Amino acid sequence: MYWPTATTRLVNTPSPLDDKPILRVKSSRKGNFFVSLTENGLGVWDVRPTVLQAVVIRTQGSIDRFGINVDVFWAHDGRGLIILTSTSHLLFYQLVSTSRPSYDSPGPSNPGPGEGDVVMGWELKSLGTAFIMGQCESLITQQHNLLLLLKHPPSILSVPYPIPSQLLSPVGSHFPPPPLDGVDSNSQGQSQTECSIWDLQNAKEWLSPYYADIPISKELCVFRIPGLPVMYTLLNRDGRLYIMYQSKQLISYLQNPSDSQRLQLVNSPKYLGIRIHPPPKQQQSNAGTKKKDVDALGLMEDLNINDDEEKEIEDHAQQVSVNPRFGLIAVGLSSGKVNIISLPPYPGQPKLSHTLDLRMSANLNSSPGLVTSLAWTGDGYCLAVGYERGWAAWSMGGRLGGWGIKDEDEEQNEKPAGVLDLFWVPGNLELFLLRPGLDHGPQIEVVSFVKSATTSQQSPDNTRYAFLQMDDRVLVYRGADQPDMSVINPESDVWQSIKIPSAYIATNWPLRYASISSDGKLIAVAGRKGLTHYSASSGRWKLFPDERQEREFTVRGGLLWFHHVLIAAIDIEKTHQIRLYSRDSDLTEVLHTQTLPSPVLVMTLLDNSLLVYTADNNLYHFLILPTQTSIKLHLCGSISFRGIVQVPNRVRGMSWMIPLAQKNLGDPADDLIVATIIFLVDGKLVLLRPRRAKTDEVRYDMQILADRIELYWTHLHGVATLENSLWGYDGQNMRVWLDALTIEATRVDSTSDSYEEVEESVKLRLDFYPLSILMDKAIIIGVDPDLSIKLSWTIYKISTSTHLFLPQFLKYHLSFSPSSLMNALVLSKHYENLVYFSHSLEILLHSVLEDEISKLASSTSTSSLTSIKNKEINADKDEEDDHRIISSVSDTDEMIDDRYGILSSVIQFLDHFNSSLDIVVSCARKIEFDRWNLLFNLVGSPRYLFELCLDQKKLKTAASYLLVLHSLSDQEESAENGPEPVREEKFDIDDTIRLLRLAIKAKEFHLCKELLRFLHSIDESGQSLISAINEVGILILSSTSTSIDNSPRINDTNNEINGNGDAQSNTGTSQSQTPKISNDQFIPQNQNLNDDQDQNTPIMNSSNIIPNNPLVPNSISDLTPLDRLSPSPSNIQSRSSPTITSEVQRVNHLFKHQI
Secondary structure: OEEEOEEOEEEOOOOOOOOOOOOEEEEOOOOOEEEEEOOOEEEEEEOOOOEEEEEEEOOHHHHHHHOOEEEEEEOOOOOEEEEEEOOOEEEEEEEEEEOOOOOOOOOOOOOOOOOOOOOOEEEEEEEEEEEOOOOEEEEEEOOOEEEEEEOOOOEEEEEEOOOOHHHOEOOOOOOOOOEHHHOOOOOOOOHHHOOEEEEHHHHHHHHOOOOOOOOOEEEEEEEOOOOOOOEEEEEEOOOOEEEEEEHHHHHHHOOOOOHHHHHHHHOOOOEEEEEEEOOOHHHHHOOOOOOOOOOOOHHHHOOOOOOHHHHOOOOOEEEEEEEOOOOEEEEEEOOOOEEEEEOOOOOOOOEEEEEEOHHHHOOOOOOOOOEEEEEEOOOOOEEEEEEOOEEEEEEOOOOEEEEEEOOOOOOOOOOOOOOOEEEEOOOOOEEEEEOOOOOOOOOEEEEEEEEEHHHOOOOHHHHHOOEEEOOOEEEEEOHHHOOHHHHHOOOOOOEEEEEOOHHHHHHHOOOOEEEEOOOOOEEEEEOOOOOEEEEOOOOEEEOOOOHHHHOOOEEEEEEEEEOOEEEEEEEEOOEEEEEEEEOOOOOOOOOEEEEEOOOEEEEEEEOOEEEEEEOOOEEEEEEEEEOOOOEEEEEEEEEEOOOOOOOHHHEEEEEEEOOHHHHHHOOHHHHHHHOEEEEEEOOEEEEEEEEEOOOOOEEEEEEEEEOOOOEEEEEOOOOHHHOOEEEEEOOOEEEEEOOOOOHHHOOEEOOOOEEOOOOOOEEEEOOOEEEEEEHHHOEEEEEEEEEEEEOOEEEEEEEEEEEEOHHHHHHHHHOOOOOOHHHHHHHHHOOOOOOOHHHHHHHHHHHHHHHHHHHHHHHHHHHHHHHHHHHOOOHHHHHHHHHHHHHHHHOOHHHHHHHOHHHHHHHHHHOOOOOHHHHHHHHHOOOOHHHHHHHHHHHOOHHHHHHHHHHOOOHHHHHHHHHHHHHHHHHHHHOOOOOOOOOOOOOOHHHHHHHHHHHHHOOOHHHHHHHHHHHHHHOOOOHHHHHHHHHHOHHHHHHHOOOOOOOOOEOOOOEEEOOOOOEEEOOOOOOOOOOOOOOOOOOOOOOOOOHHHHOOOOOOOOOOOOOOOOOOOOOHHHOOHHHHHOOOHHHHHHHOOHHHHHHHHHHHHHHHHHO
16 A cells, blocks of 8 residues: 655765664654764764754763663653763763754745654753663663663563662763662662563563573563553564563453453563464464464463474564554564564464565565565555665555665675664555665655555545545546546546645645545545645645634544545544535635544545544444534444454454345434444454344454455445455455445344354455455556666656456356356446447456366366276377367267256357357467367367358458468368368368458448558469459459549559559568557557568467456457468568469559548
């Protein structure tokens, strides 16, 4: 859902911070500042505008006394900074504001996003120095204390924050600070410091069950997830990674724990840990199984590793980052791979979800190097990964969105390509990279991104359109309103760029929500404060007239359009409201206000029903009641999902389906208790179907349809069998459940006392990221990252891609036994007017044919191997194995109907369309010759289809079948020991003459010319051509055609008289204006190729040809297939007598003049 765009920008490091390379960059908790660290200096930067605010340069005496800078950490409040030195000292600083402005000169006259506010001045104030005797490896900052990871002995030290003054050495003091880990809790003088240390030896049961010594840990991190206990990650030097929970928090978190669970937690160590890398063997073997009831302490008991080989890890964990929005943990490895581990709420069992391999996904020649840094976006949809040789951005489900890697075959003199550190800025539309400091050039590089608007709000309208969001504008895909050919043309520019007013985005950056109306004409966006909306009809934005009113509230929960009314969920003065605004009125006029008890998390609009899901785990149903003078919200009911949804903040999308009888006749107050509800929570697509338990209670049967779902679509008003379908994208495939929302057809399984499970219907493999489904055009629209390099600069861009989904659904219906022919016909009825409908059917036939050939090949190979083993055939017969598959196809005519049910159903389905003859011959021309036996045994012989074309006056299609007949004739003549041919008849010249007569009668002069050229190419003596000319009477026709003035006259073989009576030399190769067509690609109408491009083209292409763009329609009426059999004009002259050449020129000129 994130893609890099434009080119990167470099941030220069000003003096005095530029004398040493930057070692680390880290963003503050809120993201408005970031810090850069060098060996002797510290700099604090504003993110927007990117300007250095405060600098501290340490003296040489300070470096000699306390060591050089190694790492830096932000305090929990975003104002304190802590530097860790090489001698295990901690230097404390405080960021304080000053009256001095940051700029000496006024800011820009046209400020960019986030540059409109006055930039305050800041400075760093030193607070003192602390010391850790046991060598601090890492530390984490919490609201009231610091947790320090010590090396000697391996332990975790807790120190109150701010650090007590008696434990700090003041600035300028010559006395060393007392060690923080040297405080004796039993001593009376130091007990007031409240320092505590927890020895990791207490965690030997889960940290080192098979080691004599406790391994040394190198990094400790903390992650806070609303509604869940605080989670810590512990990374050891041996490459193992653990997550930890505090036992006391688990006791208070678990709802109604059993007595045994409570007793074990009370007696457990302070921290309980679970190893997540490498995954335990038992976990790997059960990764695909469902485990429902997991004991609270079972997470510790799965470490049943007793193999010596597990003590040494080949692929060490290097970095870790937690995605709290989807419950995922990213583990960067030394091999360059990234393991994504699913972490359900405690006591759920962690398991490996998928692995990100950049070398395979980006088709690199070498490994990108070990993982150096990881960072999730705030919405959890994208993971940025830093490597030794570059960077990459991955979607939550594992789709590669963009990368910048220096491969091994690229020049080594370019700027450094590795990444030391990275982080996302607020809004997640810029990625800051820290490059290695190999020279004095800029190290900080900024990559701009574009993202889908569904990352912030997954509403039906936002998924209906391809709707993208940038820092200062939104992009809307307008191809749905274009003709069919414009939609499928990748070169057509169908994106509309709408720039957000600078007056709004300069002071309210970053954008948090963007919404589009159902007709695509109205757009609303909301930033840090307020909102603004846009009308495509007028091309104008509407802002608050008073900026103070704009800053009174913050949009939280989303924006929706109901016709011309904007629905906004806001927070104002510690209250939570839903407001209605009219597009036609000022924003100061609020049409209606609805107050809610808790913040809004998700809003969805379905018809006139507004669904509001709040942070207290309640779902509210409102009806929108418009009148002539007003509009208001009417609360119909609410329902709690406690016990069903464990963490409300992880819900990303929601929709429902109401039975038709309830919608037409029922009370709206009962809609909630009869509706089928869909949740997207933790990346899982969950289907909840209600069953009434009591008068005021509803029992839901829950089914998890799929995991790793990034976005989904519901089509309640779809097309034919696609109505009530559910679509979801998992990072690789589009997964479709037909009739998932058809409540009336749902049946109850009596054995399990629950609804029958909804089965997945179709899985579409996509090579791009989908954004919108154009149901009326049977097309999925998406984007794919692209890049170009100009003057050593990389320019990133996105390209629009399409996928035609109709063939897969037709194949699904026809694959049933017996086939659902009626469903396939009803579905195709809605799309038969599309210009590429015939091409869709051709793809269907081609895919099913290839599947049947593959099945036949595998079954034949198996049976042949068994036969060879039983009969002990000699080794000298191995050469015949190459013909086994072809022979088996030709020898199984009597089993066609039984063994090729799907293919037979497809052919029966094609018979219902007038273009079936064109589809068959077009498919035959794009497959290998050995597939023809199976195809024509089912559809009928080429001779029969040729005659059928003549009867139906499909002359151009009949010309294509001439190609097939001629190819079969040549194959029969040249085959000596090959398989038995399908056709017994010899190719007859009379077929061409019959077709030529009909073409002349139909005035298809271009086809006539090609047929004559075809006759000359298959008979070099020219007798067939002369016979056809005499038999059809073409020269007689030319002599009697006196309706055209100044008719051309042929003087000799080398000179020709034009229409004006002028002589023209015709030496060398005669130039024909006949359009050419290549047999290995689709050519649109009226696209001409030169004759010399076809000189070396074989009669039949033996490779399986698949078009580059599967959406460009191909019809035999657009092609001139006989050119494939015609030699070049130069060959005609060299191989023919002057008399024959003269006849050819006369006929060519005649038909050229007629055309």
